[in-house]
Amino acid sequence: MLTITFKDGNNREYEEGISLYQIAQDLSKKLASNAVVALFNDVLTDMNAVITTDGKVEFFTIDDPIALEVYRHTTSHIMAQAVKRLWPETLVAIGPAIDKGFYYDFDSSHTFTPDDFKLIEEEMQKIIKADYPIVRKEYSREEALTYFKNLGEHYKTELIEGLDENAVISLYEQEDFVDLCAGPHLPSTGRVKAYKLMSLAGAYWRGNENNQMLQRIYATSYPKKSALDDYINKLEEAKKRDHRKLGRELGLFVLLEEGPGFPFFLPKGMVIRNELERYWREEHRKAGYDEIRTPIILNQQLWEQSGHWDHYQENMYFTEIDEGSYAVKPMNCPGGMLVYKQNAHSYREFPMRVGEIGLVHRHEKSGVLHGLMRVRAFTQDDAHIFMLPDQVITEIKAVIDLIDIFYRKFGFRYSVELSTKPEKSMGSEEMWNKATDSLAQALNEKGMEYQINPGDGAFYGPKIDYHLKDSLDRTWQCGTIQLDFQMPEKFDLNYIGEDGNKHRPVMIHRVIYGSIERFIGILTEHFAGAFPTWLAPVQAKIIPVSEHYHDYAKTIYEKLFNENIRCELDNRNEKLGYKIRDGQMQKIPYLLIVGAKEEENNSIAVRHRKLGELGSMTGEEFISRISIEIRDRVLTNE
RNA sequence: GCCGAUGUGGCUCAGUGGCAGAGCAGCUGAUUCGUAAUCAGCAGGUCGGCGGUUCAAAUCCGCCCAUCGGCUCCA
Numbered sequence: 001m002l003t004i005t006f007k008d009g010n011n012r013e014y015e016e017g018i019s020l021y022q023i024a025q026d027l028s029k030k031l032a033s034n035a036v037v038a039l040f041n042d043v044l045t046d047m048n049a050v051i052t053t054d055g056k057v058e059f060f061t062i063d064d065p066i067a068l069e070v071y072r073h074t075t076s077h078i079m080a081q082a083v084k085r086l087w088p089e090t091l092v093a094i095g096p097a098i099d100k101g102f103y104y105d106f107d108s109s110h111t112f113t114p115d116d117f118k119l120i121e122e123e124m125q126k127i128i129k130a131d132y133p134i135v136r137k138e139y140s141r142e143e144a145l146t147y148f149k150n151l152g153e154h155y156k157t158e159l160i161e162g163l164d165e166n167a168v169i170s171l172y173e174q175e176d177f178v179d180l181c182a183g184p185h186l187p188s189t190g191r192v193k194a195y196k197l198m199s200l201a202g203a204y205w206r207g208n209e210n211n212q213m214l215q216r217i218y219a220t221s222y223p224k225k226s227a228l229d230d231y232i233n234k235l236e237e238a239k240k241r242d243h244r245k246l247g248r249e250l251g252l253f254v255l256l257e258e259g260p261g262f263p264f265f266l267p268k269g270m271v272i273r274n275e276l277e278r279y280w281r282e283e284h285r286k287a288g289y290d291e292i293r294t295p296i297i298l299n300q301q302l303w304e305q306s307g308h309w310d311h312y313q314e315n316m317y318f319t320e321i322d323e324g325s326y327a328v329k330p331m332n333c334p335g336g337m338l339v340y341k342q343n344a345h346s347y348r349e350f351p352m353r354v355g356e357i358g359l360v361h362r363h364e365k366s367g368v369l370h371g372l373m374r375v376r377a378f379t380q381d382d383a384h385i386f387m388l389p390d391q392v393i394t395e396i397k398a399v400i401d402l403i404d405i406f407y408r409k410f411g412f413r414y415s416v417e418l419s420t421k422p423e424k425s426m427g428s429e430e431m432w433n434k435a436t437d438s439l440a441q442a443l444n445e446k447g448m449e450y451q452i453n454p455g456d457g458a459f460y461g462p463k464i465d466y467h468l469k470d471s472l473d474r475t476w477q478c479g480t481i482q483l484d485f486q487m488p489e490k491f492d493l494n495y496i497g498e499d500g501n502k503h504r505p506v507m508i509h510r511v512i513y514g515s516i517e518r519f520i521g522i523l524t525e526h527f528a529g530a531f532p533t534w535l536a537p538v539q540a541k542i543i544p545v546s547e548h549y550h551d552y553a554k555t556i557y558e559k560l561f562n563e564n565i566r567c568e569l570d571n572r573n574e575k576l577g578y579k580i581r582d583g584q585m586q587k588i589p590y591l592l593i594v595g596a597k598e599e600e601n602n603s604i605a606v607r608h609r610k611l612g613e614l615g616s617m618t619g620e621e622f623i624s625r626i627s628i629e630i631r632d633r634v635l636t637n638e
Numbered sequence: 639g640c641c642g643a644u645g646u647g648g649c650u651c652a653g654u655g656g657c658a659g660a661g662c663a664g665c666u667g668a669u670u671c672g673u674a675a676u677c678a679g680c681a682g683g684u685c686g687g688c689g690g691u692u693c694a695a696a697u698c699c700g701c702c703c704a705u706c707g708g709c710u711c712c713a
Contacts, residue, residue: 103708114643201708202641209710213641216708244706248649257686257704315712360713365639366704368711378713456712465713477713515713546670573670581674595672607673 068223072097074134074186075124075195075221080104081177082123083217086116092179093155093205093214099473100231101220105203107155112215117197120217124195131190132175144169148180155205156180194228195221241471243524244371250529250537250586252520253372261369261376263517268537271566272520275535276513277357279409279633280381287402289353289383294335296359300325305490306334307426311459315362332358332382333484333509337491340386345495350505351391355383357516372521373476379516385508386493392506396442396464396481399510403466403479406512410523411635415475416448417465419456426460426486435483436462458509460486466514471525478514478522483507530587530609533626534633538588540567540626542604543579545595547571552599556592559619565626584609590626 076095079102083090087110095104106112139147141160148156159180160169172181174189186192197219205211222228239245247253252269255261265273281291297319303309308316308330317328329335336354345352361377368374385395407414418439421432439462443450450464457463466479484507487493494502513519523531533539540560544553550571557569568588570579576593583591593605598616606614606622617625628634 111642199707200642203709204640207710209640213709215641218708255705260704362712365711367639367641367709369705374712380713480713511713513713518713543673545672548670575669575671575676576673577671578675579673584674591673593673597672605673613673 069097070184071186071192071223072102072221073181074189075192075219076102076104077134077172077174077177077179077181077185078124078127078189078192079120079195079197079217079219080106080179081127081174082120083108084177085123086119091153091155094159095179101198101218103203103216103218105205105214105216107205107212107214112200112217114200121195121197124192127174127189128192129190130175131188133188134185135173136185137171137173137178139169139171141165141167141169144171144180147171147178192221193223194225195219196228196232235472238471241525241528242371243373243470243521246524246529247372247521250524252524252537255371260366261364261374263372263375263377269520271537272523272531272535273516276516276519277381280357280406280513283402283405284353284355284383287353287398288351289355291355291357292336292339293356294332294339294358295329296361297321297326297328298335300327302334302338303327306337306487307460307490308334311424311426315364317361317363328361329358330360330362332356332360332380333384333487334491336382336384337487337493340384340493341491345386345505347388347495347497347503349386350495351385351387351395353383353385355381357381372517372524373470375515375517378518380511381513381516382509382511385510386488386495386505387508389506392438392483392508393442393445395508396439396483397446399481399508400442400446400448400464403481403512407466407468407479409633409635410526412468412522412526414479415467416443416450417453417456417467418443418450419453419458419463419465421462422455422457422459424459425457427489431485432462435485439464439481439483458482458484460484461509468522468526470522471528476518476522478519479512480510480514482509484509528587530589532633532635533589534630536587536589537566538568538586539565539630540590540592540622541579541583541586541588542567542569542592542594543576543583544569544571545576545593547573549594549596549599553594556594556604556619560623563623563627565623565630580607590622592622 073096076097080092080095083104083106084092087108090106090108090110093105093107096102141163144160145157148154148160156179163169169180170182171178172185197217199218201216201218202213203216204213220228220231222231244255247269250268251266252272253266254264256264284291300309303316308327312330316330319326319328335358336356339354340352357379359377359379364374364376369376385399387395418436420436425432443464453465456465461482461484463480463482465477467475468478469475488504488507493505493507495505497503523535531537542553542557542560544550553569553571557567560567570583572579574582580591580593587609589609591607591609593607595605598604601616603616603618604622605616608614
């Protein structure tokens with residue numbers, strides 16, 4: 001008997017000599033699963049989801065990421081084959097599976113348009129219908145090179161040249177289409193059921209903007225038509241949460257042609273900004289921060305001193321004042337350094353935490369602007385912390401905690417990256433290593449999970465980056481903690497130590513929201529516009545049933561107004577249903593309906609946007625309820 | 639910046655060479671209404687901008703601007 005250990009921890013016994021196919025069949029019955037892929041030695045055989053590596057068998061359902069990846073990768077080959085059939089002179093580059101599907105990069109004299117999608121999909125259908133076996137072939141490096149050279153597929157030869165000298169090179173063949181590929185794949189093209197071409201994009205070969213730009217086709221595939229439909233529906237739903245759409249509908253902000261990348265905040269958007277800032281100030285006061293404000297325009301000499309002139313110039317805006325050269329600040333730090341230098345400092349003041357909610361301008365390339373997520377003028381909730389070297393870990397950990405307090409307040413899940421030394425940077429290798437190690441140590445001591453993001457640090461130091469997701473699961477960097485040994489050096493910052501001598505302080509830059517603009521964008525999508533009451537631009541709307549109750553409605557309005565509740569009185573000449581619909585679409589937390597009944601017993605009928613009708617209560621009762629909700633910044637009462 | 643697509647009233651969109659349209663929003667009037675759209679009327683556009691082709695351009699061509707989806711870059 002043969003004992004095989006499975007991923008679920010169970011051992012199962014099989015006859016010696018049983019084929020994996022039979023094991024898969026057996027599993028298929030046991031699990032009553034409709035998943036149908038088996039992976040063995042890189043070749044997917046038919047049945048249940050089984051992978052073996054080193055004699056260990058693991059099973060997967062088709063919904064498992066690995067199986068789905070294989071499935072999509074095969075779909076990607078089918079798409080490439082279809083494209084090569086339709087436009088034979090097309091060269092193929094790479095075509096991996098990605099999070100929500102797959103893409104393939106092509107170099108073709110034919111310019112693809114969305115009109116081609118139907119044609120390509122039809123050709124794919126033919127390939128699927130023909131159910132060509134997918135065969136793995138192993139070549140030596142030389143054989144593989146010769147093979148692709150003869151085909152003129154120079155992207156493939158370039159890839160092979162990058163592989164290890166002695167590597168066995170695998171090709172996967174389906175009918176007349178052969179692709180360089182590590183595999184694995186489905187056993188034949190007929191296994192692919194549901195797929196759809198999604199969009200076109202340009203993409204540089206190997207992600208380098210100096211290289212040839214290729215045409216990328218994004219597509220997706222699912223084992224079932226219904227799963228594909230679900231995905232398409234989800235995309236439609238996500239579009240409804242888009243902060244650009246909601247920003248317009250809810251009157252939060254606008255972006256105009258007159259100022260590309262420079263958002264205008266409207267009254268309702270300002271309420272959210274101001275509430276965020278208020279909350280920020282409260283928490284920072286508790287955490288021992290002071291607040292400053294530094295100028296937006298400062299002279300060239302300062303930016304030369306800070307290193308921005310050399311390392312950041314292409315992102316800066318410049319201006320001239322009385323024949324002197326000035327720049328609009330892209331970061332708050334140099335101003336913060338100058339403030340530090342206004343006094344002599346003692347080690348006794350440390351850690352010294354100085355915050356600044358500062359407006360910065362960065363010249364971003366035109367093609368990267370994206371609603372509030374990526375703009376050219378934004379407000380960073382910055383702070384610089386000056387400290388002794390042995391306070392670093394403790395301070396970083398305190399910032400990690402502070403960020404957690406904020407993100408929890410909004411119910412965010414976040415992921416963390418440690419970004420290391422970029423190509424364009426200042427300072428010695430040793431300093432970088434020391435700084436990077438400190439950040440890693442703090443993360444480890446907090447037990448945080450994080451990924452290394454190589455080369456993505458700021459030019460003056462490594463950083464811990466916090467990423468939040470938008471409605472389409474695109475991630476955006478918000479919070480960041482940056483350890484900086486450079487600025488104190490450049491600005492010759494010092495403090496008097498216990499020994500009476502001058503020393504160099506260590507500095508952290510950190511933001512929590514990151515950019516208030518971006519944060520509002522993320523918040524809008526996160527809540528789908530239904531902001532928690534403490535943030536909601538309008539917290540309650542009073543709706544008289546008809547004109548007869550306008551006076552009574554006015555008295556309620558005044559009561560709420562006097563309690564600083566953001567409320568509106570809707571005395572338009574419309575029916576109740578119309579006004580309720582309007583209030584719901586504006587995502588106002590509470591609608592207060594007043595009519596004959598309410599006027600008679602001095603009450604209001606309260607309707608919550610999610611909970612529906614809450615019944616009748618007095619104005620005082622409502623005020624007490626909503627005031628607690630606002631005071632405690634309740635995230636949800638749904 | 640690069641690749642592709644798009645741009646028509648405040649918003650969403652029809653209109654593919656021959657008189658610029660609809661719905662919603664707005665305004666006026668009627669209605670006085672009980673939990674997601676009451677009825678009628680009125681008003682509103684240099685069709686993103688500039689140039690070209692044509693008897694005639696929202697429509698065809700060129701350049702530019704902005705937006706959208708990506709790439710690169712980044713809070």
